[in-house]
Amino acid sequence: MSKQRNDETVLRRHHDMGGLPAGPVEQGEHDYAPWEKRVDAILRLLGDPKRRIITTDELRRGIEELGPGAYDEMSYYERWIASITNNLLEKGVITVDELGRRMAEISAAWPAGVEERKP
Amino acid sequence: MSARFAVGESVKVRAAFPPGHVRTPFFVRGKTGRVTEVLGPYRNPEELAYGRDGEPALPLYRVIFETAELWDDYRGAPKDTTVVDIYENWLEAP
Amino acid sequence: MAHDHDHEHGHDHSHQPHPFQPDLEETPLTHYQVMTQAVGDLLVEKGVFSAEELRAMVEAIDAKSQAAGARMVAHAWADPAFKARMLEDVNKAAEELDIDAGGIPIRAVENTEGVHNVIVCTLCSCYPRLLIGLPPDWYKSRSYRSRTVREPRQVLAEFGTTLPDDVEVRVHDSTADLRYMVLPARPAGTEGWDEEALAELVTRDCMIGVTLPKSPNA
Known part of the structure; x- marks a missing residue:
């Protein structure tokens, strides 16, 4: 049984990081890759006045629900696409089955395959 | 919607810790600041985040804090300030 | 750079992906x-x-890039009436310059002799992207988001910006429905400059508030 705790480590959610200790700001930058811009464009279209399928609030909620490791293990747009996908599944816009099949097809068709996922 | 607090008024941020999606940063909860502007109404993000319509909309306030009041060990200047936008359901009279 | 790369290695293209085209x-x-x-x-x-x-x-x-924001700042420096309208309503003021600032309300916060503003989003990475482009990686980093509210002067110093204690450092945590940009103070020594030249001094980072505009003497 876990020890009952009621301190900051359980009350503060992991994405709510204002004031926590952290190292120097790394000022390096990268140019956004085409797939990252695609993620951004997908979200913008899904949230535009014509569609209103996903709100910024839902995107953020979805990112927060990825869990405490998400900020350290995933990149910014990885968090976005994971949240977008979960929201689309919840809303029934796409199904788990069709998404799984399509991802398998894309991976199989790509000449260099898919990167091994780190354990 | 009529706003409960006016510009210039002191307000205290509720020291609440709900587990869902909220927009009130941890570091201002329980702290007292002053309203500098009444914005809004804006639809409630705590509802929008779960696929609902966010109604009723809430007044949104710009609240200014003395930064030295937020952190025990603040090493900046005494006059430094921090401004956070806070929805009315998170504010109470101090 | 890719051309340097080619000199150092062979030309077996099937095993040598271009480093900038992942x-x-x-x-x-x-x-x-x-x-x-x-x-x-x-x-x-x-x-x-x-x-x-x-x-x-x-x-x-x-x-989208910082060019739109820089044009607005330069115009505000040149035209006090426009500056007043921009401080009142950035999105509407942008229309005057044929700039589309989008539907999310953006607020400009003005640096003055006594106040230096800096923008952060501690909960997420909210950013006025329609006026200054996509955010740099550091804006979204744990370090920037965590430390800017607690030790803003140290963070600014890491960007080379040191401010005297009689200047109030005002941190804006944009966690809700508005987005924020800094309207920097017009650098001294730019009297008579045209707007295009002024806009050259306005960097993305000075509109986030981590730096000041470029020096006119540089």
Whole structure:
């Protein structure tokens, strides 16, 4: 049984990081890759006045629900696409089955395959 | 919607810790600041985040804090300030 | 750079992906890249949006940079009446310059002799992207988001910005429905400059508030 705790480590959610200790700001930058811009464009279209399928609030909620490791293990747009996908599944816009099949097809068709996922 | 607090008024941020999606940063909860502007109404993000319509909309306030009041060990200047936008359901009279 | 690279290695292109084009088909995809491709394709097939709409949106995102924000700042420096309108309502003021600032309200906060503003989003990475482009990586980093509210002067110093104690450092945590940009103070020594020259001094970072505008003497 876990020890009952009621301190900051359980009350503060992991994405709510204002004031926590952290190292120097790394000022390096990268140019956004085409797939990252695609993620951004997908979200913008899904949230535009014509569609209103996903709100910024839902995107953020979805990112927060990825869990405490998400900020350290995933990149910014990885968090976005994971949240977008979960929201689309919840809303029934796409199904788990069709998404799984399509991802398998894309991976199989790509000449260099898919990167091994780190354990 | 009529706003409960006016510009210039002191307000205290509720020291609440709900587990869902909220927009009130941890570091201002329980702290007292002053309203500098009444914005809004804006639809409630705590509802929008779960696929609902966010109604009723809430007044949104710009609240200014003395930064030295937020952190025990603040090493900046005494006059430094921090401004956070806070929805009315998170504010109470101090 | 790619041309340096070519001098150092052979020309076996099938095993030498261009370092700046990670989407070349010689590079393995990541799990999330596959997800992105699949989700986009499915949404197009279902008619949620068209392939053309998706392409156009990527282009629109690409077209945004700090130039729009810099033009607004330069115009505000040159025209006090415009500055007043910009401080009142950035989105509306942008229309005067044929700039589309989008539907999310953006607020400009003005640096003065006594106040220096800096913008952060501790909960997320909210950013006035329609006026200054996509955020730099550091703006989204744990370090920037964590430390800017607690030790803003140390963070500013890391960007080379040191402010005297009689200047109030005002940190804006943009966690809610508005986005914030800094309207920097016009640098001394720019009297009589035209707006195009002024806009050259306005960097993205000075509109986030981590630096001051470029020096006119540089």
